[in-house]
Amino acid sequence: MSAQPRLAPKRARAKNPQAAIDSYLNDVAARNPGEPEFLQAVQEVAEHVVPFALTRPEYQSLKVLERLAEPDRLISFRVTWQDDHGVTHINRGYRVQNNNAIGPYKGGIRFHPSVNASILKFLAFEQTFKNSLTSLPMGGGKGGANFDPKGRSESEIMRFCQAFMSELFRHIGPDTDVPAGDIGVGGREVGYMYGQYKKLTNRFEGVLTGKGMAFGGSLIRPEATGYGVVYMMQNMLEHMGQEVAGKTCVVSGSGNVATYCVEKLNELGGKVVTLSDSSGFIYDPHGIDAEKLAWVMDLKNVRRGRISEYADAFDAEFHEGKRPWGVMCDLAFPCATQNEIDTKDAKQLVRNGVLAVSEGANMPSTPDATHIMMEGGIRLAPSKAANAGGVAVSGLEMSQNSLRYNWTRDEVDQKLRAIMADIHEHCVTYGEPKAKSVNYLKGANVAGFVKVADAMVAQGLV
Numbered sequence: 001m002s003a004q005p006r007l008a009p010k011r012a013r014a015k016n017p018q019a020a021i022d023s024y025l026n027d028v029a030a031r032n033p034g035e036p037e038f039l040q041a042v043q044e045v046a047e048h049v050v051p052f053a054l055t056r057p058e059y060q061s062l063k064v065l066e067r068l069a070e071p072d073r074l075i076s077f078r079v080t081w082q083d084d085h086g087v088t089h090i091n092r093g094y095r096v097q098n099n100n101a102i103g104p105y106k107g108g109i110r111f112h113p114s115v116n117a118s119i120l121k122f123l124a125f126e127q128t129f130k131n132s133l134t135s136l137p138m139g140g141g142k143g144g145a146n147f148d149p150k151g152r153s154e155s156e157i158m159r160f161c162q163a164f165m166s167e168l169f170r171h172i173g174p175d176t177d178v179p180a181g182d183i184g185v186g187g188r189e190v191g192y193m194y195g196q197y198k199k200l201t202n203r204f205e206g207v208l209t210g211k212g213m214a215f216g217g218s219l220i221r222p223e224a225t226g227y228g229v230v231y232m233m234q235n236m237l238e239h240m241g242q243e244v245a246g247k248t249c250v251v252s253g254s255g256n257v258a259t260y261c262v263e264k265l266n267e268l269g270g271k272v273v274t275l276s277d278s279s280g281f282i283y284d285p286h287g288i289d290a291e292k293l294a295w296v297m298d299l300k301n302v303r304r305g306r307i308s309e310y311a312d313a314f315d316a317e318f319h320e321g322k323r324p325w326g327v328m329c330d331l332a333f334p335c336a337t338q339n340e341i342d343t344k345d346a347k348q349l350v351r352n353g354v355l356a357v358s359e360g361a362n363m364p365s366t367p368d369a370t371h372i373m374m375e376g377g378i379r380l381a382p383s384k385a386a387n388a389g390g391v392a393v394s395g396l397e398m399s400q401n402s403l404r405y406n407w408t409r410d411e412v413d414q415k416l417r418a419i420m421a422d423i424h425e426h427c428v429t430y431g432e433p434k435a436k437s438v439n440y441l442k443g444a445n446v447a448g449f450v451k452v453a454d455a456m457v458a459q460g461l462v
């Protein structure tokens with residue numbers, strides 16, 4: 001048989017782009033009923049990638065886009081554990097291995113009560129494009145469980161992580177699939193999962209990233225996502241002849257991504273006036289400086305408290321049940337969760353004259369909100385580009401584990417800055433550089449797609 005891919009039939013090549021997008025999305029919708037988040041993620045990519053794929057017949061004949069939207073594997077398993085009172089609990093664990101055309105599956109683990117197949121399939125799909133953008137050899141995957149860590153004791157967290165890994169270990173490996181953290185999973189949980197993996201396999205290897213520094217972690221990995229989100233913003237602002245210094249910034253969330261985003265904004269002379277959690281947001285008109293940020297990190301990582309407590313400790317307002325997008329600012333950084341900016345929020349951001357948005361959370365804006373912001377003149381760095389710094393430094397952690405060596409903080413930070421600058425450049429190249437405003441969404445989608453698609457074509461129908 002010829003190694004050359006077959007050309008698509010003439011009919012397919014002549015298809016008009018909108019008809020091709022509709023047909024692709026209808027097919028994905030029919031195969032994945034009741035999975036709105038997954039469909040949303042595919043839709044966001046299809047808008048730009050389907051028309052691009054129409055120009056390459058081999059992508060069509062080998063159904064590259066269709067294969068990308070059908071995970072290689074979705075593993076679902078029971079997680080059984082006992083709480084401190086001896087009560088037995090059953091949760092559902094997952095690992096979605098979306099695509100490994102350019103490297104082992106790679107992506108975080110989320111522990112949150114909302115976790116289901118749709119959310120993890122959306123995240124694994126996004127991760128495939130994001131990892132490609134980093135230029136490092138990593139495929140796309142995501143995992144998690146519908147476990148709520150809130151209010152759980154240290155020993156309950158440990159037992160849950162061990163129970164989760166007791167099944168996951170047989171599906172992962174340093175050259176197969178390398179998980180890391182995400183919502184509800186940080187250094188503590190990665191440590192417990194690593195310990196259980198080692199116990200079960202008797203192997204000390206780079207099977208997880210985000211590990212502690214004493215057992216194979218990388219400097220800057222905890223900071224990387226938040227720092228990267230700000231480096232992306234810096235690159236966008238430079239492109240517009242602007243800078244972070246002196247800008248008022250609104251940040252949502254108060255976890256890993258949000259807090260290191262604030263740290264970097266402070267370092268660059270920005271003024272951050274909000275943080276949030278699932279109960280509401282705080283508004284501090286004086287700015288969340290380094291001292292207050294240290295207090296927040298202790299609140300969230302040690303005392304495991306609520307952001308409302310900030311308003312009692314400092315001269316600030318707490319807005320219960322609200323999101324921060326109505327607060328006047330120049331720059332916005334959604335760093336909590338998916339769909340946290342809806343059309344109403346987007347219109348408000350446009351009305352407030354916001355210059356640019358850098359998305360720290362995965363898919364934080366609804367599709368309509370994204371269009372409203374972009375059409376309203378806001379420069380928008382989509383999550384798969386803006387938050388890629390986290391997985392990029394995970395990739396660097398894998399490199400260091402393979403080398404059995406550690407780079408310095410400065411070496412890792414320099415590499416992270418270079419990767420984010422490169423991602424920005426790719427977005428500009430593919431995102432209509434001649435137009436008045438760069439379409440970063442289109443740029444990220446197409447640039448992320450090309451490398452994966454070409455690798456899939458080269459590897460044949462597998």
Ligand code: NDP
Pocket residue numbers: 181182183184185186225253254255256257258276277278279335336337338360361362387388390391
């Ligand atoms: P954390 O668990 O450290 O923090 C999550 C924060 O978001 C908390 O403040 C949490 O509030 C809030 N939050 C979570 N769910 C909701 C919700 N449904 N409504 C409102 N607020 C919510 O997670 P991370 O900081 O790691 O992750 C934040 C986002 O960044 C996620 O979208 C994640 O996928 C993305 N991301 C993370 C990376 C990483 O390296 N960690 C890398 C790239 C992207 P509460 O405590 O009340 O739940």
Ligand code: 2IT
Pocket residue numbers: 106107108109127130178179180181182209362387388390391392394
């Ligand atoms: O969404 C993400 O990119 C992450 N949660 C980080 C994944 C990783 O493997 O570091």
